[in-house]
Amino acid sequence: MKKRAVALCGITVLTAAAVVTPAAVADPAAAPPRATPHGTPHLTWKKCGTDDRPTLQCASLAVPLDHGNTEGRWISLALSRVPHTAKTSQGPLLVNPGGPGGSGLSLAGFVASSLPAKVAAQYDVIGFDPRGVGRSEPALDCAPGHFDPVRPPSVPGTPAIEQRQKKRADAFARACETKYHDVLPYLDTVSAAKDMDLIRAALGAQRINYFGYSYGTYLGAVYAKYFPQRVRRLVLDSIVDPEGAWYRDNLDQDLAFHTRHQAFMAWVAKYDATYKLGKDPAKIEAKWYAMRDAVAKKPAGGRVGAGELEDTFLPGGYYNGYWPQLAEAFSAYVNRKDTETLVAAYETFGEVDAAGDNGYSVYTAVQCRDARWPRDWHRWNWDNTATHQKAPFSTWNNAWYNAPCATWPVPPLERADITNDALPPALLFQATDDAATPYEGGVKVHELLRGSSLVVEQGGGNHGITLSGSACLDGHLSAYLATGKVPRGRGAADAVCRRQPDPKPPATREAAAPAAVNGASLHRLLGFRAP
16 A cells, blocks of 8 residues: 655744643643643644635644653654634534545645535644654655666566665665654554554544545544544545555455556557557557556666556556546657657656655555564465466556565554444445555445444445545535534445546647546545555
């Protein structure tokens, strides 16, 4: 489950401080104000608005590094808020974009501006950077420049390539241990969920509303498992299969991304008049793999090798709004030997900046700690070789992304069981052709959360489907947040919405539709690599 973290948009440095702890201190003058999980709020909000989000406010919150030892080290979480404006509030709505490793600070403003005004006005929309992420402290960066080009090819065509990639993964795990050995044992989903409950307490709320995308669905489900009495409303969009966390989920994802890549090839074939790559999707796909072989031997512009090419095209598996720009880069390289357009696409979609380094460090720390991974590299080689034979698009790229978990220095925890029959009705959203979190995960969580309702986008392939322009999906979301009512139906899905249309090449459209604009805005916040 990959996450390419995007840079924060317009969030100023957070200077306000508040602290929450399960234990009181004897000398209140020696430390910032503290509250118990049942106490009064002590957050101090300061203006940090932008031109797009003028009402945005920011604060920070101190929480124990180890929730079992409140006398030990404390860390800080960065928070953002768009306050409610209605006379009557429905309380805080915590939002999370996924990852693990994704920043939620900017998501608060997006959600508040994308919901119907009457609905958004009833909530304090709260964004937060989970422990280790972004503006929270400490912010992890195990190995700056780990993804700098040009990396060895992902597909281990020779033992030497495999060893080079294995050494890179092992070195990353060692670097994390060297820099953050005292923090790594406490970077996990359960700890993040307990942080959320301290955020709730600091907000002075008896219960929270929660809206999570991708990995954020797992975080929300784990929070609900630990604190079911604290959940008022729960929205999960593009849902992680909790029973596959995380090794099996990644193998399942490889197959789904390959299928989604083939859908992109079919789209390119449909617009042969624009891209001139042919009308046969299979032959176009062969041209794409020939391009990968070519840049493996001679990186485009000295920067885009085979791994960087995969990084560039992988976002198209998350969001089809990127297809036109990716197709143009593909066409330019194949038909005109134009490397500049391909390099520009890499810089837009594949290049990893400092925020991406941070996101990957947290992603790895959380997933390696959350659940068991094979320690025997022969198992990794066997499973990924077999999967690559069926899905050659990104299997090995994904394997190396997760390979530090094979030698992670911190023992794994037992995977969380999210089965829950103590919640109010939750609302789940899932596209049938989602590659990052395949459809089966949505069905599984619908079964595990008793009383939940599942809304399906039939034929949809994007990852993150609400607040992206679908009146049907957003109608169910808005009704639930306004009234708490969920649709009820028979069968696996309680409601079905038609999929959003695929994009068209720039030459065939007059202007981007509002849905496309909103979809692009959302996916910039979710990042490109995500559960």
